[in-house]
Amino acid sequence: MSTNYPTRAPRHRGLFQQFSPLHLAPAWDQYSVVKARGVRIIALGGYAPYCTSGWVVEQAVGCIELxxxxxxxxxQMLLxxxxxxxxxxxxxxxxxDTDAIGTLxxxxxxxxxxxxxxxxxNTHFRIGGDGQLNAIGSDSSLLQLPAPT
Incomplete structure (x- = not known):
């Protein structure tokens, strides 16, 4: 298991500490919990398919985009x-090229x-991996997955 913090020699302390940038990008093969910044909702009749971002829902009665x-x-988006x-x-x-999109x-x-x-x-959503654990929740703690052992 790699850590986000570099290993430093004892002589590199205080002002002499080396700068090492942190890798803050999510590991998409794992799942990421994201705070929803926006929501769009559409209600439909269920008679036709609904398409957005190349994703199709047959006999759609509604769609939520977080x-x-x-x-x-x-x-980051959950459909x-x-x-x-x-x-x-x-x-x-x-x-x-521009988005990480989870579907459910x-x-x-x-x-x-x-x-x-x-x-x-306080809506949050979880996306990543193969998508099978994509989810929506009212609190981020509900969406955290246990650490692999």
């Missing part, structure tokens, strides 16, 4: 679609509950 701050030049389909698409995660497709009956969470003042 937007986080830019990190390492990438915008949550709500469908009447019996076979929703699996969750996913991808990195484009849920049954239509979950739409109102997720809107309530998404419009809260």
């Amino acid at each position: 937007i986080g701050a830019k990190v390492a030049g990438l915008g 949550i679609g709500f469908t009447l389909s019996e076979q929703p698409r699996p969750a996913g995660f991808e990195i484009t 497709t849920m049954p239509a009956r979950c739409f109102a509950a997720c809107v309530a969470i998404a419009t809260g003042s």
Whole structure:
């Protein structure tokens, strides 16, 4: 396990300490918890597919787009679609030239509950990995994953 802080010799203290930049970019193969800075919501009739950013939700009754701050030049986003389909698409995660995008497709009956969470003042979301653990929560501590052992 690597650390973000460089190892320094004992003689490098105080004013003589060497400058070493920290690597602050997320490790996308792991999951990152992000504070939502913006939210966009659309309600639909469930008769047609909904497309955004190359992602499609069949028989869409709604979509929530949670937007986080830019990190390492990438915008962070979680797209949550709500469908009447019996076979929703699996969750996913991808990195484009400009964004880190997590996707999540849920049954239509979950739409109102997720809107309530998404419009809260302390909304956070989790994206990364293969996308299977993408999530939304009302507090960042709820979304933390246990450290691998």
